[in-house]
Amino acid sequence: MTFAKLLSVALFSGMLAAGPGMAQDRTVKIAVEGAYAPWNFTGAGGKLEGFEIDLANDLCDRMKVTCEIVAQDWDGMIPALNAKKFDAIMDAMTITDERRKAIDFSDRYADSPNGFLVASASPLAKMPGTGQSYNLSSQPAEAEKAIDAIKPLLKGKTLGVQVSTIQSAFADKYLKDSVDIREYKTVEQHDLDLASGRLDAVFAGATQIMGTLEKPDFKTGYALVGPSLTGGVLGGGIGVGLRKDDTELKTKFNEAIHSAIQDGTAKTLSMKWFKVDVTPQG
Missing domain, CATH: 3.40.190.10 (Periplasmic binding protein-like II)
Structure with missing residues (x-):
């Protein structure tokens, strides 16, 4: 058997041994x-x-x-x-x-749950439901009751969300009649507008908010508030x-x-x- 044929057989045998797969x-x-x-x-x-x-x-x-x-x-x-x-x-x-x-x-x-980032000096810092968790899939009635409880406090305020996210879908479904919703390309952009006073609140993933609260400009004077929300439109x-x-x-x-x-x-x-x-x- 020629060397070329031996090599071909060896390669074919190796492929069979390896079997299917990535x-x-x-x-x-x-x-x-x-x-x-x-x-x-x-x-x-x-x-x-x-x-x-x-x-x-x-x-x-x-x-x-x-x-x-x-x-x-x-x-x-x-x-x-x-x-x-x-x-x-x-x-x-x-x-x-x-x-x-x-x-x-x-x-x-x-x-990851979701919540609101606000300035500690804002009236929104007293948002009801803080420290409580609700799932829109398994607790729809309780979750919607908690959302209804925060709507009066949000009336006339501006809320920042990242575009094309579950947070923007949530805001559009539950809050558009109570608050002025502003969409941003990145979370950094809506965080900066909150810090500059152009927003009253941000709705985002709680872990992302916790990361924001570690930044020098947010270590003091800001808080994660409101009910912790998951499920439903939040995925x-x-x-x-x-x-x-x-x-x-x-x-x-x-x-x-x-x-x-x-x-x-x-x-x-x-x-x-x-x-x-x-x-x-x-």
Whole structure:
């Protein structure tokens, strides 16, 4: 048998031994906004940092693929994913029925409630429901009662939300008759307008608000208030956004996510970046 034939047989045998599956030398390109601290943000020297950066690298190690993390504007993420500019989204993207019409999701890797950021000196700092948690899916009556209780206080005020988010969908559904809603491209922009007095409140993910409260300009004089809200229009947890036809990559992400949760890695990273455990419970 010639050398060429021997080489061909060896390569074919190796392929059979490896069996079906995603190539281990594959590069998986993951998009983040790079402006949603502490989930992901652009640090010193333009380096991407945060919970999802650390978690993405860990998941890629578990999947035995090369991980390339790129920054992408939030409002163009889903179209860019479907245009194959990258393979996955890890940007605190909440799983919703509306988004499932366009893309698929992995299993949850995090859960995060939502609340209001206000100036401590504002009348809104006395918002009812502070310290209480409600789920719009499992407690619809109680949650809507809590929302109704805050509407009189918000009457005539201005509320900032990030565009194309679950928070903007919530504000439009429940608060548009009570408050002037202003949409922003990034959370940093609405935080700055709150600090400058151009907004009375911000509605955002509680973990993002906690990150804001760690910044020098917000360490004093601001507070997270109001009921802690999840479910319903606010979605069912945070997962990796994927193209609908990329089923193999979805399986790999699910296996890696479950492994990272089970061995405590996801919790360790959560405590590092949020000081609380945001890993899914049940």
